[in-house]
Amino acid sequence: MTVEPVDPLFADAPNAEIEAVEENTRHDSxxxxxxxxxxxxxxxRNALDAGEVDAVYALVEPLHPADIADLFEQIDADERPALxxxxxxxxxxxxxxxxNDHVREGLVDxxxxxxxxxxxxxxETDDAVALLEDLEPEEQQAVLAEMEPEERAAIESALxxxxxxxxxxxxxxxxxxGEHMSVGELIHYLRDNKDxxxxxxxxxxxxxxxxxxxxxxxxxILRTDRHVTLSNVMKRDQTLIPVGMDQEEVAxxxxxxxxxxxxxxxxxxxxxxxxxxxxxxxxxxxxxxEDILRLSGAGDGDINEPILMTVRTRLSxxxxxxxxxxxxxxxxGLFQGAIxxxxxxxxxxxxxxxxxxNAGTQTLAVVVRAIATNELTSSxxxxxxxxxxxxxxxxxxxxxxxxxSGTTLLFGNPHLGAVIGAAMVINxxxxxxxxxxxxxxxxxxxxxxxxxxxxxVTTATDVMGFFSFLGLAVLTGLA
Amino acid sequence: MTVEPVDPLFADAPNAEIEAVEENTRHDSxxxxxxxxxxxxxxxRNALDAGEVDAVYALVEPLHPADIADLFEQIDADERPALxxxxxxxxxxxxxxxxNDHVREGLVDxxxxxxxxxxxxxxETDDAVALLEDLEPEEQQAVLAEMEPEERAAIESALxxxxxxxxxxxxxxxxxxGEHMSVGELIHYLRDNKDxxxxxxxxxxxxxxxxxxxxxxxxxILRTDRHVTLSNVMKRDQTLIPVGMDQEEVAxxxxxxxxxxxxxxxxxxxxxxxxxxxxxxxxxxxxxxEDILRLSGAGDGDINEPILMTVRTRLSxxxxxxxxxxxxxxxxGLFQGAIxxxxxxxxxxxxxxxxxxNAGTQTLAVVVRAIATNELTSSxxxxxxxxxxxxxxxxxxxxxxxxxSGTTLLFGNPHLGAVIGAAMVINxxxxxxxxxxxxxxxxxxxxxxxxxxxxxVTTATDVMGFFSFLGLAVLTGLA
Numbered sequence: 001m002t003v004e005p006v007d008p009l010f011a012d013a014p015n016a017e018i019e020a021v022e023e024n025t026r027h028d029s030x031x032x033x034x035x036x037x038x039x040x041x042x043x044x045r046n047a048l049d050a051g052e053v054d055a056v057y058a059l060v061e062p063l064h065p066a067d068i069a070d071l072f073e074q075i076d077a078d079e080r081p082a083l084x085x086x087x088x089x090x091x092x093x094x095x096x097x098x099x100n101d102h103v104r105e106g107l108v109d110x111x112x113x114x115x116x117x118x119x120x121x122x123x124e125t126d127d128a129v130a131l132l133e134d135l136e137p138e139e140q141q142a143v144l145a146e147m148e149p150e151e152r153a154a155i156e157s158a159l160x161x162x163x164x165x166x167x168x169x170x171x172x173x174x175x176x177x178g179e180h181m182s183v184g185e186l187i188h189y190l191r192d193n194k195d196x197x198x199x200x201x202x203x204x205x206x207x208x209x210x211x212x213x214x215x216x217x218x219x220x221i222l223r224t225d226r227h228v229t230l231s232n233v234m235k236r237d238q239t240l241i242p243v244g245m246d247q248e249e250v251a252x253x254x255x256x257x258x259x260x261x262x263x264x265x266x267x268x269x270x271x272x273x274x275x276x277x278x279x280x281x282x283x284x285x286x287x288x289x290e291d292i293l294r295l296s297g298a299g300d301g302d303i304n305e306p307i308l309m310t311v312r313t314r315l316s317x318x319x320x321x322x323x324x325x326x327x328x329x330x331x332x333g334l335f336q337g338a339i340x341x342x343x344x345x346x347x348x349x350x351x352x353x354x355x356x357x358n359a360g361t362q363t364l365a366v367v368v369r370a371i372a373t374n375e376l377t378s379s380x381x382x383x384x385x386x387x388x389x390x391x392x393x394x395x396x397x398x399x400x401x402x403x404x405s406g407t408t409l410l411f412g413n414p415h416l417g418a419v420i421g422a423a424m425v426i427n428x429x430x431x432x433x434x435x436x437x438x439x440x441x442x443x444x445x446x447x448x449x450x451x452x453x454x455x456x457v458t459t460a461t462d463v464m465g466f467f468s469f470l471g472l473a474v475l476t477g478l479a
Numbered sequence: 480m481t482v483e484p485v486d487p488l489f490a491d492a493p494n495a496e497i498e499a500v501e502e503n504t505r506h507d508s509x510x511x512x513x514x515x516x517x518x519x520x521x522x523x524r525n526a527l528d529a530g531e532v533d534a535v536y537a538l539v540e541p542l543h544p545a546d547i548a549d550l551f552e553q554i555d556a557d558e559r560p561a562l563x564x565x566x567x568x569x570x571x572x573x574x575x576x577x578x579n580d581h582v583r584e585g586l587v588d589x590x591x592x593x594x595x596x597x598x599x600x601x602x603e604t605d606d607a608v609a610l611l612e613d614l615e616p617e618e619q620q621a622v623l624a625e626m627e628p629e630e631r632a633a634i635e636s637a638l639x640x641x642x643x644x645x646x647x648x649x650x651x652x653x654x655x656x657g658e659h660m661s662v663g664e665l666i667h668y669l670r671d672n673k674d675x676x677x678x679x680x681x682x683x684x685x686x687x688x689x690x691x692x693x694x695x696x697x698x699x700i701l702r703t704d705r706h707v708t709l710s711n712v713m714k715r716d717q718t719l720i721p722v723g724m725d726q727e728e729v730a731x732x733x734x735x736x737x738x739x740x741x742x743x744x745x746x747x748x749x750x751x752x753x754x755x756x757x758x759x760x761x762x763x764x765x766x767x768x769e770d771i772l773r774l775s776g777a778g779d780g781d782i783n784e785p786i787l788m789t790v791r792t793r794l795s796x797x798x799x800x801x802x803x804x805x806x807x808x809x810x811x812g813l814f815q816g817a818i819x820x821x822x823x824x825x826x827x828x829x830x831x832x833x834x835x836x837n838a839g840t841q842t843l844a845v846v847v848r849a850i851a852t853n854e855l856t857s858s859x860x861x862x863x864x865x866x867x868x869x870x871x872x873x874x875x876x877x878x879x880x881x882x883x884s885g886t887t888l889l890f891g892n893p894h895l896g897a898v899i900g901a902a903m904v905i906n907x908x909x910x911x912x913x914x915x916x917x918x919x920x921x922x923x924x925x926x927x928x929x930x931x932x933x934x935x936v937t938t939a940t941d942v943m944g945f946f947s948f949l950g951l952a953v954l955t956g957l958a
Contacts, residue, residue: 033728033853034728034731034732034735034853035853035856036856036858038856038857038858041858042858064736066735066736066737070853073854073859074856074858074859075858075859076862187666187701190698190701190702191701191702191703191704196702197698198696198698198699198702199696199698200698201680201697201698201739217677217678218680218697218698218701219669219676219677219678219679219680219697220677221701222666222669222670222697222700222701223669223670223675223677224670225670249512249513252513253513254760255760255761255764256513256545257543257545258545258757258760259757260680260739260755260756260757276739277739277756277757277760278737278738278739278756280760281733281734281737281756281759281760281763282734284760284763284764284767285734285763285767285852288763288764288767288768288771289767289848289852291771292767292770292771292774292844292847292848293844293845293848295771295775295844296774296840296841296843296844296845297837297840297841298841298842298844298845301844301845301848301849303845303849303854303855303863303866307866307869307870310870311870311873311874314838314841314870314874315873315874315877315878317837317841318834318837318838318841318874318878319878319881321833321834321837322830322834322878322881322882325829325830325833325834326830328829328833329826329827329829329830330826332825332826332829333826336822336823336825336826337822339818339822339825339826340819340822343815343816343818343819343822343825344815345825346811346815346818346822346824346825346828347808347809347811347812347815347818348808349825349829350804350807350808350811350828350829350832350941350945351801351804351805351808353829354800354804354807354941355797355800355801355804358776358796358797358800359793359797361775361776362775362776362777362793362796362797363777364775365771365772365774365775365777365780366772366775366777366780366782368771369768369771369772369780370780370782373764373768374512374513374514374549375552375782376782377514377515377517377553378517379515379517379520379521379553379554380552380553383555384782387782387786390786391786391789391790391793394790394794395790395793395794395797398794399794399797399798399801402798402801403801462829462833466829
């Protein structure tokens with residue numbers, strides 16, 4: 001979105017005394033971990049309950065937009081519209097950009113298309129897209145109809161790209177100039193054209209076809225003599241992001257090459273936008289969190305999600321696991337006779353299956369993260385499988401020896417000790433192999449290993465835990 | 480570390496034709512996911528095996544330092560010294576900065592103190608600190624003795640701060656000027672002083688005591704008339720990082736306030752360094768990964784860690800879990816008589832305990848992430864506990880009804896169906912409550928909830944799963 005022609009002279013020169021007061025007030029509201037103090041949140045809620053709109057405003061006004069967004073997440077859903085009303089002129093694009101998706105949806109539902117359009121116009125394109133992409137199609141159209149043609153066009157072109165791609169993330173506000181310009185000419189160009197972007201960290205150098213040929217960090221420009229041409233300042237070798245690239249891949253590139261911003265190009269190689277690292281930081285955090293939550297079957301794990309949605313996500317995962325639990329239980333069912341004759345088997349069998357589950361989960365967590373961060377690749381898969389196998393043998397033998405000798409001593413039954421020790425070794429091997437082979441195979445099949453691996457691995461360790469222990473007991477004539 | 484007085488005119492003006500060739504070669508080595516192609520890795524290994532040093536060099540030379548670092552991680556540990564020898568003049572600070580800690584340690588062990596000092600001098604302070612902090616104290620002293628006094632002093636002062644704090648992360652290369660300077664004077668200052676930093680994204684404005692009073696993004700400077708004084712361009716309100724702040728907290732600030740760089744201040748408020756977002760991105764990734772790995776008891780989960788270290792970490796976690804498994808098993812032991820009379824109880828009991836474990840893990844994953852990202856705070860704990868309780872009731876009733884009616888139909892035994900259904904409801908409640916109360920309590924006690932929660936939660940769900948099911952069976956006269 002085009003930034004208003006703000007003159008930095010006036011935009012960023014607040015009165016120093018007022019700032020000092022604000023700093024103090026802000027320190028009253030934040031604790032040492034930079035979280036809103038619970039005492040502060042309570043004062044806001046009390047003022048809201050009492051209908052003291054001015055008091056609410058006075059409390060919230062010194063906060064940074066990111067902290068105002070946090071405040072909405074800290075209070076109950078039914079208090080949020082009243083807070084939004086009380087501080088309506090603080091509810092700008094910056095606050096909405098920082099709000100949790102579900103909290104934002106709740107607030108946006110209360111707003112007219114015109115209000116939403118006003119907020120979206122204040123935002124950078126990528127944030128405005130994030131706001132509009134969750135609206136119902138009719139509402140989205142109504143909001144777009146209220147917007148300025150230029151901003152509307154920018155958002156519509158972003159919405160034309162698939163969700164979670166570079167096209168949705170990028171901003172159309174970037175600086176691009178030709179390589180024959182000198183440093184002095186560039187500075188004049190930036191000073192004289194008031195409607196250029198203000199948030200940029202590098203200047204892209206493009207050829208006549210608008211293809212990027214190099215990039216200049218702003219610090220290089222500031223440190224170079226005004227007569228030098230940009231072709232002699234720029235770095236030709238730069239990381240270009242294809243507009244259709246998945247956002248997780250974009251985040252990995254930023255991380256790997258320590259990028260602050262990067263040029264986005266379309267299929268023909270034309271420069272169409274830029275992505276800055278502050279938008280990527282959220283993705284890195286989200287993608288890493290996603291893996292932990294998906295491995296545990298907790299969906300998005302968003303604590304602001306409507307509760308019915310959460311129940312549905314978690315329950316469907318639990319039902320899948322119920323299926324695997326029934327399969328494991330039917331293995332035990334095969335040995336009912338042996339258990340009736342020797343009930344101690346039933347007492348000990350959960351140890352074998354449970355320990356296998358723990359070992360499998362360890363391997364799975366390591367492998368899922370290594371796949372996500374591109375550390376585990378086709379070049380080193382064989383080495384990693386052998387590594388997990390050796391770890392499984394070492395752990396299995398250690399645990400088997402411990403539980404085997406403990407059982408022998410406690411129950412005075414070396415036969416039982418040998419059976420549980422051997423079963424423990426077998427199940428640790430199953431755990432280690434399943435823990436790496438399942439996610440690697442799913443990844444080759446282009447299925448997210450974080451989502452589906454755990455079911456297969458725990459089924460394997462449960463089934464093999466019961467089968468190896470009870471099977472060995474029967475086979476060796478223990479029961 | 481002080482950057483060499485490089486003139487951007489010469490530093491970044493590579494020959495365009497050579498670059499074009501390099502680009503092609505680089506595309507030969509990377510696949511569509513930007514990973515090194517396994518075919519490329521194989522060619523390097525074959526050339527290494529054959530002792531064709533020139534061929535190895537020709538293959539590796541076009542790679543970005545981050546990709547060279549990846550290559551070391553892809554090949555076997557015993558091949559790495561040979562590769563380092565073959566490409567020794569490519570093994571600069573940038574490659575070492577990108578290497579995995581364990582891989583780097585392996586290579587550094589082969590180098591003399593003088594070589595290490597040369598590499599460290601090429602690096603930014605924070606990367607040099609990361610290289611030196613893992614050395615043995617005597618070796619560290621030997622390396623420091625080989626370094627230039629100025630760089631040595633910078634590293635020693637960084638090493639004086641505790642590990643994982645802002646003091647270790649920050650760079651001493653920043654730009655700080657007084658507020659009465661004009662934009663034009665600042666640009667002259669930056670052009671004329673060749674030994675200033677080249678990597679900076681904002682200029683800090685300081686008072687006579689070197690306390691930060693404001694900050695100017697470089698884009699604002701470039702867009703403002705040369706006669707304007709900096710006090711009229713700068714933003715007074717900025718996020719200052721105390722030098723002793725934990726790196727995880729630093730990362731949360733960068734994320735929350737969308738920072739590109741930030742000033743670091745000492746106890747007296749003096750500006751002592753700057754942190755840039757590219758160093759923080761790694762931390763965000765690491766901290767989020769850490770939670771998943773710790774919850775699973777996989778330690779750091781680093782696939783390059785020496786295998787004995789991995790076995791020790793994982794085994795100690797498994798031994799703790801063996802203890803909890805024995806506790807759970809002893810609960811089953813209380814009901815041996817009932818199981819001997821009615822072996823079907825042993826068949827069904829793992830379903831109740833296992834499902835409780837799954838539900839507890841879901842809640843735990845959500846809560847651990849919400850605590851880590853400051854979303855779950857003292858202001859909304861009660862609301863979140865009630866939320867998890869409602870989810871647990873909904874899931875418990877659904878699963879209890881399913882397994883209860885299924886058991887009734889399959890075994891023609893409504894009494895057994897009622898017992899397992901009720902036990903399932905009870906254990907889901909235990910899972911939901913333990914899943915949130917355990918990590919919240921540990922966090923209050925300043926214990927990392929990701930490390931220790933899982934043991935308590937799975938012990939609770941195992942014990943209560945067996946106890947509620949077998950206990951209800953005996954109590955109601957089923958066996």
